[in-house]
Amino acid sequence: MTTSELSLFKAAFMQSWNAIVITDAERLAGYRVQFANPAFCAMTGYALDELRGCTLQILQGPDTDPAVIDDLRACLKEARYFEGTTINYRKDGASYVVHWNISPVRDDEGVLTHFVSVQQDISDIVRAAQENLLLARALDATSDPVVLTDARARITFVNTAFAKVTGYTVHEVRGRTPAMFQSGAHDEAFYRALRASLDAGKDFRATFINRRRDGSLYHSEQSISPVCDDKGRVTHYVSVSKDISERVEKEQSLLHEASHDKLTGLHNRRYGEQTLGKAILAAHKHGRSLTLLVCDIDHFKQVNDRFGHLAGDRVLRDVAHILRSAVRSRDCVIRWGGEEFLVLLEHCEQAPGVLLAERIRHRVEAHHDADVGKVTLSLGLATLKPDETMEQLIARADEALYEAKHGGRNRLSISQRQGDSPESISSPTG
Structure with missing residues (x-):
């Protein structure tokens, strides 16, 4: 390998956005750190001098998944590729979620000499996923029906309340459009007003008369809003509604009694x-x-x-x-x-x-x-x-x-x- 090639590999190692650490292959010694790039040091909070000669067990803590570590040890012992996700701990004790892979390194004669690990702090990704999951659970738990469609009005999500009101299962409506719930009670002018409002980026609020799976009709106070990305482009529409059939029936009954x-x-x-x-x-x-x-x-x-x-x-x-x-x-x-x-x-x-x-x-x-x-x-x-x-x-x-x-x-x-x-x-x- 030429000097220029070595310089290139060194620059790639040191400047990589991903955290990279190289350990020896001494199992009994615990696979001690030999090299770590700046990204790895920044992720863990340890300086290279603090890491060199130590095992990466110093990054483990109470919430580190034992099953993942057992799998890791088995792969290292057998010199196999490893990939996993768990919780590690920085030098200051703060936890983070790491996703990493480890590859064995062999010399020209095929003898195992080192392990190289490429790691990434995915705490923000996991946190966002957890927040999205929490949001989805919250939407599913709310007593008001919620529908999410993409920009082409294809249904991507409905909550349990919506399924309960309409009689459709989630799988029956996903990928279809809300037109499947139309009862024929609204004229074309009603839907023109709906489209004009959404096309203008405004909410549309109205009382809908929709049709359930069994063919029966129900009244729904509904609000439909466009959802935009960072550039202001509409990517989805969200509808939140309230089944007011019982209220309408009471009002109609009172009106009937009065007339x-x-x-x-x-x-x-x-x-x-x-x-x-x-x-x-x-x-x-x-x-x-x-x-x-x-x-x-x-x-x-x-x-x-x-x-x-x-x-x-x-x-x-x-x-x-x-x-x-x-x-x-x-x-x-x-x-x-x-x-x-x-x-x-x-x-x-x-x-x-x-x-x-x-x-x-x-x-x-x-x-x-x-x-x-x-x-x-x-x-x-x-x-x-x-x-x-x-x-x-x-x-x-x-x-x-x-x-x-x-x-x-x-x-x-x-x-x-x-x-x-x-x-x-x-x-x-x-």
Whole structure:
């Protein structure tokens, strides 16, 4: 080997970023240090003069892994390559995590003369890994569902809470996109707003209606945030959510109770007045037709007096069911009070309103209660006139109902115009 080559090897040894130490091969003497580069001295805190002639057992301490040391000794004894990781101790007593390998060195005749070890302090790497593991465990332990996706929205992590809420296992969702949870309850504008917010580097917060593995829907308050690297480039997205299905159900139940009649399940008068008022404003604004029916069960007081309130309640529920099943799905049926009902028919002229009212009347007449027997219905109909108020429309329908009642009941009367007498078009039957 030339002098220049020796100089190169020496420079490489002394200037190496990795810590390098060379020991002899004397097992009985404990493999004493002969050379160590500056990186090794800096890592251990020992000067070369303090290390030379000593064994590296001086770096071991209470937390040094005995199993790793046993493996090390076996490799040295058999002159085999060794690689391992354990905890060593610096001169000042501070511990560090070292990953190192040892290779046997032989002379030209193959005789073992030395061991050379290349070492690296990986304490920061281990600490970061432990912190990441702790973070992952913390995210997994939180009761709120957490989802992490890459920049292409592919799922890389979900916690146990998320799996519990959705019914999917971690393996079933990893690599897929959150689109798999879409329920169809949100329109394209909702998702455009989501993408625009994230593309601008902003959080997106909303209540999502998502679909579980079993097909059921759940409500989730969700916050989605972009995660950026040191250069500000988005690398991931993190979503933290809260299952609010129970709260939404309670709110919907309260809303239903506030807007529906408890006995019949129909809309109550308060809701009906609000709905009718809005419908009339819309009809006037857009030039739409609107027809109102006011219905009253004939001789209902006699039903209560003769058969009792339980029978009366049953009749009310049965008539409510007939009304609801006879009209269109978009029509609003209201229990106005007592035995009186309102049916709001939007986009409905007088003629089809009359046909529908007659259908209702006939179906009620055909119904037979086990105790009460036949029940009949009287109806008043009024079609909205230009500039007519809600109060005026109801008054005309009420006037028509009064005419039907006094005209013999079980009939439909139609209000023509304000000030004109209602026209009775149906005669009582049976």
